[in-house]
Amino acid sequence: MSIVAGQPAGDLPGAVLRKAGLRQECRQVEADWFKGEWTTLDTYALLGREWPRGAARG
Structure with a gap:
């Protein structure tokens, strides 16, 4: 999973x-x-195997 977050x-x-x-x-x-x-974009990620046990996976 990856997420891009703008930083205005x-x-x-x-x-x-x-x-x-x-x-x-x-x-x-x-x-x-x-x-x-102009804004800066940061990308955050989490590997599938790092996802907490029992958490919903959308």
């Missing part, structure tokens, strides 16, 4: 994802134009 207003999404056990795989600086400004 700080690192709160990243902190939540790291606390959930995901790791940051890459950072694309000023890679996306969003609401009139």
